[in-house]
Amino acid sequence: MQKNTQRYEPVALPFMRNYNQLYYQNVARDYNVLQGVTHPSDLTNQIIRDINLRYVTIQNSSPSQFIGIGIAEYFYMNPKPPIKFWLAPGEIRHLGINTFGEPMQYIHMFDSKTKLHVGEPYPFRTNANDFVLRDGINKWFVQGFQRPSYAASK
Numbered sequence: 001m002q003k004n005t006q007r008y009e010p011v012a013l014p015f016m017r018n019y020n021q022l023y024y025q026n027v028a029r030d031y032n033v034l035q036g037v038t039h040p041s042d043l044t045n046q047i048i049r050d051i052n053l054r055y056v057t058i059q060n061s062s063p064s065q066f067i068g069i070g071i072a073e074y075f076y077m078n079p080k081p082p083i084k085f086w087l088a089p090g091e092i093r094h095l096g097i098n099t100f101g102e103p104m105q106y107i108h109m110f111d112s113k114t115k116l117h118v119g120e121p122y123p124f125r126t127n128a129n130d131f132v133l134r135d136g137i138n139k140w141f142v143q144g145f146q147r148p149s150y151a152a153s154k
Contacts, residue, residue, distance in 0.1 A: 028071040028084055028105070031055055031094040053096030056124060057147075058107065060087035062135035067118070068110030069093075073103045075121050081108050083115070087133070097124055109133060109140045 031053075060067050066088055072081035087093060098105050106121040119140035124131070128144030 028095055028097050031096045052099055054099045054124075054129075056095050056097055056129050056131060057092055058087065058095060059092045059130070059132045060089055061132050062089050064089055065135055066112040067133055067140065068112060068115065070108035070110060071097070071105055072108060072121075073098075073105055075106050075123075077108070077117050077121065080110075080117070083110055086112065100126060107131060107133075107142055109142075 058069060066086055068083040068086050070081035070083050074081075085093065105124045107124065108117065108121045109119045110116065111118045119136075119142070122131070122142035122144075125144050128146055130145040130147045132143045132145065134141050134143060
């Protein structure tokens with residue numbers, strides 16, 4: 001009788017992976033800088049550059065709370081993605097993110113004092129391009145809206 005000498009390698013489940021070592025194309029850039037303007041209204045008199053990114057906006061609808069935003073390609077809250085920027089009350093941020101056909105990205109929201117999650121991560125849905133962050137009774141949540149756009153890249 002022969003011994004079974006095969007070795008089985010353990011398989012890492014999604015919550016066991018170290019996402020810092022995976023090489024994903026997690027793009028989230030300031031859209032105005034990519035277009036070379038200071039405000040989106042500056043684009044009314046010039047042709048929009050093809051930057052191969054999807055244009056979205058993130059808005060903080062709270063009248064008094066700052067909120068930290070992390071953008072990652074995973075829904076899991078652990079490991080916590082880095083905070084990319086902070087949104088002031090009423091602020092709107094214009095972003096260029098992964099285009100259609102690339103991995104889905106998620107909005108992670110963080111408290112300004114504790115740096116902990118304050119709501120469930122929300123996907124950048126393909127049928128929305130305007131994402132409004134709402135300060136709920138128990139936690140924050142996101143509503144996605146479709147803003148009319150006439151450019152093919154938006």
